[in-house]
Amino acid sequence: MSATNHSQLIKKDSEDYLTTALLQLLKTNQLTDLSVTQVVKRAGVSRMAFYRNYKTLDDILIRYLTPIFNESFDDVSKGLTQEDKLRAMAHLFDELSDPLDLAMKQGFETIVQQIFNENIIRMYQKQNIWSGLVPDNQKYYTNFMAAGVYGIWREWLLSGKKEPLVNIQRLITNIQASLIASTIKYK
Template identity: 50%
Template sequence: MAATHHAQVIKRDSQTYLTTALFQLLETTDLKRITVTQVVKRAGVSRMAFYRNFTTLDDLLRAYFEPAIAARFRDVSDHVPADQKLATIGAFFTEFAPMLRLATERGFEHIIRTAFDQNMTAFYQVTLAQTALTSAQRTYWTRFMSAGVYAIWREWLLDGQREPLTTIHDLIGTFQTATMRALIGGGNSRGD
């Protein structure tokens, strides 16, 4: 049991060193120009330590971002007071804004976007389970909302968070409610 615990600590430490090294390199270099060799050298670990846990540098970034983004979605879906949710999300975004800017500049935003989309899909699967929407309506409405919500958060974060968090939260809620009402109401805006 001690060896297993020790191995887990070493694995966790290696992942931390590798992640830190990769982010240090990303400060000055695009992701596509960084090699595994550069990362392991800076991290002070072996290539085997890298390949024991990851196949690509994208995998390393996914291992960093996916749990953080999933945790924010849990904050939203957990039944806690709205002001507590907003405070937690606000703190996350304050820390996350520089990372999103780095991701857009250094070519790894797709990893963040994919993790966001996966969590939006899971969140809306639960949220929409009791609606009368067809499978196609649920699928496409989820894609529509995921793209829109991501675009709003992205713009807000990269634009310096000028509006209060509550304004953005309310705006997203308004879009969500209005589009769902239109979909459920079956309104035909094409004039057919």
């Protein structure tokens, strides 16, 4: 094994140990109450290993959560029929409810919301549902929908997931359709 491959494996191991340690500590601690020292001690790595990979504890969460959200949103984007998209979105909400629940309890919800919103925006850009609008307006409508979808998902989780997800997705679909219709009417 070359020195480069060996150092890459060590880097990957350090990242994994740090991520695992942070997630374990977040089960009982607020993110703001944790320090780099606590995380590296729990991970069994040096501070140097932390700073080679990350600048802040937030960076660990961002690097960990981004691919999870990206993959889930890619699955939603792949749906061809409306029913496939409904099922994929229901699966996404359910699958990502644990990270959101932990984020709300332990003080890193803004990280989850940022990643969620970036994915919603990316999904809407792929679908190009706002065609015909000037680019600035597309940006505003897409950001509006991102915030709205996140708010609905958050409320569904806070209310104990009582509402069937298919109803939630239909609500989002109806809001989107109404917004598109009003956009076309007033452009």
